[in-house]
Amino acid sequence: MGVAYSVGEVDHLYTFFVQWSPDVYTNSNKKKSKTHFIREKHQNRYLGKNNKMASKNKQLNSHAATNWEIISVKDPKRRLSVCSSDSETEEPEYQGEVGVVLPVLSDYSELLDHRHLLSLASHMPARTQGYPWQLVYSTAVHGSSLKTLYRNMAGLDSPVLLVIKDMQKKVFGAFSSDPFRVSKYCYGTGETFLFSFNPDFQAYKWTGENSYFVSGNFESLQIGGGGGEFGLWIDADLYRGSSFSCPTFHNAPLSTQKDFIIQDLEVWTVQN
Structure with a gap:
């Protein structure tokens, strides 16, 4: 008369037999080959991701370099006062020469x-x-x-x-x-x-x-x-x-x- 086991029970039995007789129930070459395959697969996946990220960063850096603009300290203030509609951000109009106090x-x-x-x-x-x-x-x-x-x-x-x-x-x-x-x-x-x-x-x-x-x-x-x-x-x-x-x-x-x-x-x- 046969005995039916669930999947979970089969896993527990297999683990027990492996620990009791590792030479019988394991194949070191197969395990090593499988482990090596998994490791190589993971490495390729990580290398692929790194290559893609490096390529993307290179594109971004190249795009940013072509769009950089060197501006003076006064330029951001001038652009802000011209572009902004908020009167509080506008620079006050210059009244007189530098260092001269209006009487x-x-x-x-x-x-x-x-x-x-x-x-x-x-x-x-x-x-x-x-x-x-x-x-x-x-x-x-x-x-x-x-x-x-x-x-x-x-x-x-x-x-x-x-x-x-x-x-x-x-x-x-x-x-x-x-x-x-x-x-x-x-x-x-x-x-x-x-x-x-x-x-x-x-x-x-x-x-x-x-x-x-x-x-x-x-x-x-x-x-x-x-x-x-x-x-x-x-x-x-x-x-x-x-x-x-x-x-x-x-x-x-x-x-x-x-x-x-x-x-x-x-x-x-x-x-x-």
Whole structure:
């Protein structure tokens, strides 16, 4: 009478007989050949995978190398500001030259706006940068009197900025290294210069030919001179003025007319 065994029971019996009589129930050559075949098969499979991966990586590296682009540090920021719609990621617009601080006015100006200040900033001495500018004299506030202008500057020891608008709506003036005062002799240094927005900004620096920077009396105020001509001349009533080319600055006439009528006048000084 036969006995039926399940698959699991057959496996257990076979394991028992192999352990009891290994020489009878095993074939070392067959096992070795099978093991070698399996090992060789596995190695080929791994080698195949490695070759495929190496080939794929080589393709990726080749593709990346052909698409690399060398850009500067500024380029990512510029591209971000151009491509992004988020205003917070945009770079602020550059306002002025590197290292130049835009003058800050502590009072309201009838004549100077942001464009004027931006143009003047790079021509002012470094010692004036970083300080607020205070209104010392204005025809709109103090009337039209050269004596009052001198009186308001008594005791000052800082540079001043003279700004004029004539009846032709032209804006021009002078930067003086010293405050305006009555003096028998010329005063000031080579920091003094004339300027004009007529309509583009022009600055006229010291040429070194003479030292006729500023001179003043109760009848008039003169800036720049030589050869009988003044770069800028203003009368006692701050009403009439004139501007000619002079050796001190080699300037062009600051207004469209050499003789002009003053509409508004302001003088600013540094608060240091």
